[in-house]
Amino acid sequence: MKKGVLLVNLGSPESPEPKDVKKYLGEFLMDERVIDVPLWARTLIVKGIVLNTRPKASAAAYKKIWWEEGSPLIVLSEQLQDKVQENVDFPVALAMRYGSMSIKKGLQELVDKGVDEIFLVPLYPQFAMATTETILVLAEELRTEFFPNVTIDSLPAFYNNPEYIGVLSDSIARHLEGKTYEHLLFSYHGVPERHIRKRDITKSHCTIDGSCCATPSPAHEFCYRHQCLEVTRLVAEKLGFEDGTYSSSFQSRLGFDQWLLPYTDRTIERLGKEGVKSMAIVTPAFVSDCLETLEEIAMEGEEIFQEMGGQGYTTIPCLNTDAPWVNLLSKWINNWATSETVSA
Ligand SMILES: C=CC1=C(C)c2cc3[nH]c(cc4nc(cc5[nH]c(cc1n2)c(C)c5CCC(=O)O)C(CCC(=O)O)=C4C)c(C)c3C=C
Ligand SMILES: [Fe+2]
Numbered sequence: 001m002k003k004g005v006l007l008v009n010l011g012s013p014e015s016p017e018p019k020d021v022k023k024y025l026g027e028f029l030m031d032e033r034v035i036d037v038p039l040w041a042r043t044l045i046v047k048g049i050v051l052n053t054r055p056k057a058s059a060a061a062y063k064k065i066w067w068e069e070g071s072p073l074i075v076l077s078e079q080l081q082d083k084v085q086e087n088v089d090f091p092v093a094l095a096m097r098y099g100s101m102s103i104k105k106g107l108q109e110l111v112d113k114g115v116d117e118i119f120l121v122p123l124y125p126q127f128a129m130a131t132t133e134t135i136l137v138l139a140e141e142l143r144t145e146f147f148p149n150v151t152i153d154s155l156p157a158f159y160n161n162p163e164y165i166g167v168l169s170d171s172i173a174r175h176l177e178g179k180t181y182e183h184l185l186f187s188y189h190g191v192p193e194r195h196i197r198k199r200d201i202t203k204s205h206c207t208i209d210g211s212c213c214a215t216p217s218p219a220h221e222f223c224y225r226h227q228c229l230e231v232t233r234l235v236a237e238k239l240g241f242e243d244g245t246y247s248s249s250f251q252s253r254l255g256f257d258q259w260l261l262p263y264t265d266r267t268i269e270r271l272g273k274e275g276v277k278s279m280a281i282v283t284p285a286f287v288s289d290c291l292e293t294l295e296e297i298a299m300e301g302e303e304i305f306q307e308m309g310g311q312g313y314t315t316i317p318c319l320n321t322d323a324p325w326v327n328l329l330s331k332w333i334n335n336w337a338t339s340e341t342v343s344a
């Protein structure tokens with residue numbers, strides 16, 4: 001048996017031009033785990049509405065953050081892959097759930113190198129139907145159809161792993177050193193509330209009423225909201241933050257459904273209106289900086305805060321290729337390779 005690793009992130013358009021953004025959004029949003037409505041309704045929403053309106057605006061946003069080497073999300077994920085490869089003695093491949101760097105190509109690349117035991121690493125600290133689940137389901141479908149002789153293990157969500165919380169807390173503390181800030185906002189990518197209810201294995205726990213996520217339940221294994229709020233709680237505990245100096249919010253909503261509250265843009269607005277003069281913001285649903293952190297948070301967020309009278313606005317980068325994060329991820333991979341159990 002030969003081992004190999006497949007790191008998987010979300011993906012980006014091929015270029016920040018509207019036609020490429022449209023193609024990418026078409027694939028992404030037609031995923032039944034992202035826009036989780038019947039096919040006819042999804043087709044109507046995505047092809048009839050979103051793809052006729054959004055690509056132009058999204059392309060303009062991508063243009064603001066695009067690097068000479070390409071999409072920040074892809075470039076940073078490739079750099080992460082290279083650094084992890086330096087610490088691991090078997091092949092480390094990289095794939096994206098959407099776009100040309102497909103999971104099928106990633107699996108094929110490993111198989112071509114003689115790999116038949118694969119460790120699949122969704123690059124998301126929290127479980128969500130629209131991220132981790134869609135990766136795991138597609139990888140298993142591809143395995144069954146094209147690579148039946150390969151085995152696939154996967155890294156579970158690591159939102160509450162003490163070493164991950166340590167690495168994230170150290171990064172936050174380092175970026176806040178010497179900075180003045182009155183409030184630290186933990187902004188997570190949002191999902192429609194319906195996604196949380198759908199993955200409630202108890203069928204009754206997730207009332208999303210303010211307290212369910214703080215009440216222990218087996219539902220939390222698949223509760224994105226609980227897993228996000230836990231990251232905030234654990235980091236705040238680790239760094240000794242006082243109540244009232246930090247909070248959590250959810251960004252990047254799409255459409256008219258009820259998404260997880262409170263919304264990040266409204267929270268930044270409220271903080272500014274309430275007279276907070278300086279704030280910092282961290283985005284722990286992402287391990288690599290991307291459109292949602294570099295444009296929506298670092299650019300739009302600052303603009304909103306300043307319009308409301310805020311002055312100091314500090315954006316904390318994602319873990320990207322920080323050595324402690326690279327080392328921790330490499331350690332989980334090497335642990336998988338040497339033990340029978342898979343845990344983060
Ligand atoms: C971090 C986890 C993510 C979850 C959960 C998630 C859910 C989710 N996203 C959309 C719609 C869009 N997301 C977009 C960009 C985007 N989303 C994530 C991550 C999560 N999404 C990332 C890392 C990115 C950035 C990609 C990049 O190229 O840098 C976009 C595209 C950009 C835009 O037009 O704003 C859309 C659209 C839904 C509907 C959803 C859950 C149902
Ligand atoms: Fe998203």
Ligand SMILES: [Fe+2]
Nearest residue numbers: 206212213226
């Ligand atoms: Fe909950």
